[in-house]
Amino acid sequence: MKTLHIVGFKNSGKTTLIARWVRLLKKEGLSVAVLKHHGHGGQPAMPDASTDTMQFFDNGADASVVAGGGAVQLLMNAEPGFAELKRWASIGNPDILLIEGYKEQQGEKVVLLREREDWEVLRSLDGIQLIVGCPGITVDRIHIASRTEQQQLDSWLLDWIGKVNDSETI
Template sequence: MKVISVVGYKKTGKTTLVTRLVEKLSGKGKVGTVKQMCHHRFNPENTDTGKHFDAGAAAVAAITDGELVLVRRNPSLSKALDALADSGMDFAIVEGAKKSSLPKIVLGDLDNIDEVQNIVARLPARADWDIDTLAELVMQQDEWATLGLLIEQVKLDPRIKQAGGIGTFTGIVRQFSEGVETKALHFEKYEKVAEEAMKKICNDLMQREGVLDIRMHHRTGTIKQGEDIVYIVVAAAHRQELFTALTDALEMLKAEVPVWKKELTIEGDFWVHDVEK
């Protein structure tokens, strides 16, 4: 899922730009949006669902004739994006999130602009923007992937009609390794080379009899204990072919994809010299 954020002060045209991007990108795939509402309450206490929530429900689903809204506790931008990815979105456009690390289109002038991370475009407020160029800019952004998204993508492949099963692997950050507590792992990868290497692994394994589709994703940056690192999804005609391909995909990823790992432990930080590929 490609993600972009549109930021700027009030009356700079953020909502207008978001809606125009949604209209354009909807011709290329499914688009989800996130609106940072800050101090507003989406689920007021005087509604039935608000009363459910205030009574202690961990989540409340509200269904109308044309809408489904899920209200959950402990909100965060990353959880919102994960939810969109899990539902199979190809694009996510965030209105706001100036302090995030997401790629950003900035409208108008911002104070402390040097403190805003990952600006990919600066545009005048309320202007006649080139939406075609901005849509292409969105297409160039890194993927936001979840296990749910990869499964949805596999299920949309026409070859899924021949599948007898889908198998997945999720690698997570181990809290304890040889008696030492790991606070987090930091991963860096040779971006284009790593992505091409993963595509080659998937394509090679799909030449096997009965292996219908394979998707994989390796996260980068700092990942805390218990969080996800790697996703692999395999669809195959039979379980024997599925489990063999799933195991081989993981071993090939570790051996052939240029990803470097730094361990952040309670005893100190160090790079693992073997490539975690």
């Protein structure tokens, strides 16, 4: 399983890029999992309070799991560490695991920049493979000037996963 972190500050385009890359990778016939760090404070959006799942959760269940219709939902009254979350995200043995955030964790990273100041803060991260945004910066790594350069971004990703073209793998 190849793992890639997509990192940057709020509104840098992380979710948009990951959604695009998920579609691309699925089109290439690969299985994809995504792990997201909810960096907006508080809990992620929860199911409606009237659901059975939330009744169990709100009454103290350590975990509430519901399955049906080909999907599974897991709620926990605890936040496991990064290694455990990564293990859970890879339960289905995906070909690719895209991670939104967790920039301080080890791993290869794509850094999305909104402005030059973002680069001053993020340049010291380990594992940077690609920098996207801020056309005026000088870097010694692969740099795509704008996140609107979708063809360049897609080509970079396919190269990163080892695809030579639509049907051939290195």
